[in-house]
Amino acid sequence: MKILVAVKRVIDYNVQVRVKEDGTGVVTDNVKMSSNPPDDNAIEEAVKIKEAGKATEIIAITVGEEKSQETVRKALAVGADRGILIKTEGIVEPLAVAKALQKIVEKEKPDLVFMGKQAIDDDCNQTGQMLSALLNWPQATFASKIEIKDKTLEVTREVDEGLETIEVNLPAIVTCDLRLNEPRYASLPNIMKAKKKSLEILTATDLGVDTTPRVQQIKVEEPPKRKAGIKVASVAELVNKLRNEAKVI
Amino acid sequence: MSVLLIAEHNNKEVRPFTLNAITAASQMDADVHVLLIGNNCGDVAKSLSEIPAVKKVLHAEAAYYENYLAENFAPLVVKVSEKYSHIVSSANTFGKNLMPRIAAHLDISQVSDITKVISSDTFLRPIYAGNVFATVKSTDAKKCITIRPTSFELCETSGGSAPIEKIEAAEEFTLSKFIKREGVKSDRPELGTARVVVSGGRGMQNGENFKLLTDIADKLNAAIGASRAAVDAGYISNEHQVGQTGKVVVPDLYIAVGISGAIQHLAGMKESKIIVAINKDGEAPIFSVADYGLEADLFEALPQFLEELNKLNSIQK
Numbered sequence: 001m002k003i004l005v006a007v008k009r010v011i012d013y014n015v016q017v018r019v020k021e022d023g024t025g026v027v028t029d030n031v032k033m034s035s036n037p038p039d040d041n042a043i044e045e046a047v048k049i050k051e052a053g054k055a056t057e058i059i060a061i062t063v064g065e066e067k068s069q070e071t072v073r074k075a076l077a078v079g080a081d082r083g084i085l086i087k088t089e090g091i092v093e094p095l096a097v098a099k100a101l102q103k104i105v106e107k108e109k110p111d112l113v114f115m116g117k118q119a120i121d122d123d124c125n126q127t128g129q130m131l132s133a134l135l136n137w138p139q140a141t142f143a144s145k146i147e148i149k150d151k152t153l154e155v156t157r158e159v160d161e162g163l164e165t166i167e168v169n170l171p172a173i174v175t176c177d178l179r180l181n182e183p184r185y186a187s188l189p190n191i192m193k194a195k196k197k198s199l200e201i202l203t204a205t206d207l208g209v210d211t212t213p214r215v216q217q218i219k220v221e222e223p224p225k226r227k228a229g230i231k232v233a234s235v236a237e238l239v240n241k242l243r244n245e246a247k248v249i
Numbered sequence: 250m251s252v253l254l255i256a257e258h259n260n261k262e263v264r265p266f267t268l269n270a271i272t273a274a275s276q277m278d279a280d281v282h283v284l285l286i287g288n289n290c291g292d293v294a295k296s297l298s299e300i301p302a303v304k305k306v307l308h309a310e311a312a313y314y315e316n317y318l319a320e321n322f323a324p325l326v327v328k329v330s331e332k333y334s335h336i337v338s339s340a341n342t343f344g345k346n347l348m349p350r351i352a353a354h355l356d357i358s359q360v361s362d363i364t365k366v367i368s369s370d371t372f373l374r375p376i377y378a379g380n381v382f383a384t385v386k387s388t389d390a391k392k393c394i395t396i397r398p399t400s401f402e403l404c405e406t407s408g409g410s411a412p413i414e415k416i417e418a419a420e421e422f423t424l425s426k427f428i429k430r431e432g433v434k435s436d437r438p439e440l441g442t443a444r445v446v447v448s449g450g451r452g453m454q455n456g457e458n459f460k461l462l463t464d465i466a467d468k469l470n471a472a473i474g475a476s477r478a479a480v481d482a483g484y485i486s487n488e489h490q491v492g493q494t495g496k497v498v499v500p501d502l503y504i505a506v507g508i509s510g511a512i513q514h515l516a517g518m519k520e521s522k523i524i525v526a527i528n529k530d531g532e533a534p535i536f537s538v539a540d541y542g543l544e545a546d547l548f549e550a551l552p553q554f555l556e557e558l559n560k561l562n563s564i565q566k
Binding site: 013016098120140141157161166169228229234236241246247 | 318340349360361375376386432536
């Protein structure tokens, strides 16, 4: 079995994101970048499947600027066998990412495609579902547990009502929730080894995918600041305020 | 043109977020049609037809629509979508799972999780877990939109009499199969929709101490939340996590206990209407977003809080 794992380079989740003064975007210069957290779960799951002897190859792929190679290298360091970067400039919307991934899926013919359920930068939560639509494959989104059967996959999904279990035929797309597993850290020797693994670089144009945005970002701004609150001196005062001033209890 | 709203339901009742989504849809265009896809869901069709903002109900039935698999729903929505300018659903796990599949079939770049309709093609949406707001304009002729339910009021549910039109089901997608659904075993409201949330952080010190919070939550009919620190420390399970990598909540009242207020936690709760912080560290960042801050040892404050609540002769729930 061959597994393709899509990853994305995003601003690190611990960074306080700031808006550029002209409102055209967020500040990314000299800001710490990392792999998208649920994408780490996607890689981890693929590596676990391979370690269990159920997969033969893991390909890590990303769509993004030149520097996104770092994110692919990180995936290689935790166990992916080879990498692909599809180089693009500027904002690439999920639909375009899905189209680029579709081209690679058609070429590589993986049995499974994993990715995080959502990127923590644009918060779209679309790419996996879109890719499965384009391929007309089953989709198992927000996965918190995966069990590989013979030619199917049993997936437990995190839904609002609780947990849902579905069975999907392979090939299939799985988008991963943070609860799926505990991503490992790359060891230093493995980071060194990852530098020698193959990383193929293509462009969206090579694949014939138009990445022109269809949704214009008119402006970005910081959310309105909350007005400063007050400190109360006692629990009794707090309860009194909640009841008579805020009227919420 | 008209708006096509995809109803979320359990074949017996309309799920509440559909009512928020109808409000959002009617701000895009007054001609809102609801698409109901299900199995033996005639009662749902009837209740949808009674919503004044709904001008027509399209109703499709099939046994394989029972469990709302996106793979089965999407082709039908695509078939129906031709006459519509907007396709809308709520941005909860139902709509998040379904809408991108529809959008890709239609070659539309979806706009996710909007919090405001600025015009029929321009919307406000939070990015970076709500740390940034983006105003975006869709240039696709047809739009696929999911709406953040907590940002729109519930619509009126009675007084309307929209016609119900039966439509044919689309073909079944046989490569995916529903097995089972297990509800969260809890008498409490869902974290995502609760009116009151009581959350604990690392300051709770251990899992047993969360009892102090659940006693208060029982009193207020509140959901239990937690910071990532508390989840990582194993005090409470992951589904309670509020924050950038957990759930985003917008309750009327959010009570943060022993939570310092890391960026990723604030991102998940700072849109709450009223925020209370109880923390012994007066410098904790949580106080910068709290309407009412109490600098106190939580192990003294929480029992007193429960006692004060017990003194009240009635509590708003």
